[in-house]
Amino acid sequence: MNATPPSTLPAQPAATHRAIEPSILYFGTPVVLLSTENEDGSFNLAPISSAWALGQTVVLGLGADGQTAYNLGHRPGLVINLPAPGQWPAVERLAGLTGRSPVPPTKAEGCRFEPDKFGAAGLHSEPSHLVRPPRVTECPLQLEACAERVQPDVSGxxxxxxxxxxxxxADPRIVVPGTDHIDPAAWNPLIYNFRHYFGLGPELGHSYRTRTPRRSEPAAARGGRRAGS
Structure with a gap:
């Protein structure tokens, strides 16, 4: 077998990346507000930025010393509330607060104990249907859930x-009329991007598996995909 002459090989692109050591890796994840039940029957509300969904399971990452982790280790009911971009000030009002007293030494400097997180954030609660912790009224999406597994990560x-x-x-304004589908053109989650808050930009495209194609797509294409989904 003859080797390809070096002169005909495609040119390798010049190295453009640089090795760095960022202090955090929040590379654009949704913000959620978790409501959980305290030991005395009151409720805690905490913002987190480590959450992702797999089917009907949502995986959450929490600080080990926080009140939310403690609560879920003893009382598994919770609500995963997803705020819209315009609600970032309420999220930030919660950022320097903890429901744990005394304040754990692992918390950032300036963090203080606050028993009324809803009031401190300027948010309102409404009863859940299946779990004790309440939902956040202002959040367009609210997921009642049960923590089935709570365990330490590899770092401890x-x-x-x-x-x-x-x-x-779901707020009716983000639901496709007559269906149980969230309209991705109407729903805009709050994104935490390297400790800055963002919303979504314009749609670039969609998966072939979507049940909510773009409105500008021809009806024949919509029908064909839905039938084959």
Missing amino acids: GFVIVEAVVRKVH
């Missing part, structure tokens, strides 16, 4: 929670 500084969603509540 965090807790990984696998929560099974039992009931979903």
